[in-house]
Amino acid sequence: MKYNPRVHKPFLTLIFLLSYFVALTQINTLGQDAEISIITIGPGKQLYDSFGHNAIRVSDPSGGKDLAFNYGTFDFNTPNFYIKFGQGKLPYALSVSTYDDFLRNYIAEKRWVKQQKLDITYGEKIAIFEYLLEQCPTR
Secondary structure (H helix, E strand, C coil), X not given: CCCCHHHHHHHHHHHHHHHHHHHHHHHCCCCCCCEEEEEEECCCCCHHHCCCEEEEEEEEHHHCEEEEEEEEECCCCCCCHHHHHHHXXXXXXXXXXXHHHHHHHHHXXXXXXXXXXXXXXXXXXXXXXXXXXXXXXXX
């Protein structure tokens, strides 16, 4: 069979769009075994991390997800960084990374990390996860 772009192009476009939407729905779903946890990190040696830190972990073994949603991300190049930090006016942002990368960073800083799994329903897990995804700037 000879390649005919008039016939094959719409078919290939349809296949691409279907695979994109299937992948998109898989990103936004959680398996029944998913867990959501609050992660608490102990104090660090710098002024900006001397009070510790928290993040939200979404772990979904059946879906292959293990993410850390970190609302404590900031830009060190912010003008008057420490003044704004001291005044409580430092602009924070949400970042997301794999939990392994997140954890590795705090272990390297020799800070303790504790996890508290939330005792919530599957529907509540979905709602929290969808909310976190909506808040992600990289989405």
